Amino acid sequence: MSIVRGVYEGLTAITYSLILDVIMKVLLLMGFTDIVYDLLQLITAILWIGIGMFGWNNVCIIHRGGCRLSTMYRYIMFIAPTTLAISYIFYLYHDFDAAALLFLISISILLGLSVAGYVGALMLSNQFRNKLGRAGSVISIIAVIMWLALVPSVMEVGTAINAVGNALMVLSLFQLRRRYVPTRRVSHR
DSSP, X not given: OOHHHHHHHHHHHHHHHHHHHHHHHHHHHTTTSOHHHHHHHHHHXXXXXXXXXXXXXXXTTTXXXXXXXXXXXXXXXXXXXXXXXXXXXXXXTTOHHHHHHHHHHHHHHHHHHHHHHHHXXXXXXXXXXXXXXXXXXXXXXXXXXXXXXXXXXXXXXXXXXXXXXXXXXXXXXXXXXXXXXXXXXXXXX
């Protein structure tokens, strides 16, 4: 695989991870009271972290910070889904205090990972002087800070603002991705 193709695929994966990031927050707002939501949260968390890890690993060719982000995603892949799964098990066994505590720890880890991804997108936007990406990163970071209030109505507004910020980052990544479109080789016979 060429460097250009790797970067292109990495930027594509990061755009998918930004979309899954918002879906993850919507699912986390629903809590851990339904087995269907619990499974969706677990599957989405694993997909989101895995796609983010792949994306930042490929982007680190043009942006060194991506290598560090890829490593963070790799280690949190083992921590966050495991903590989520254990919190669901505690909930099923009616240990609501332990379930709530582990769920809050999981949310904290996932929010921290979100912010790390936004900072990575901010650094990437700064590297290529993309104002749209900078604005989206800052908006999304502010939106995640709104989650710290732990008030459902504020968290819902934060998620909506986060969706706007992530949409701006996705648009900026599409602009950046155009620079790395793989070219086809013409074979002469």
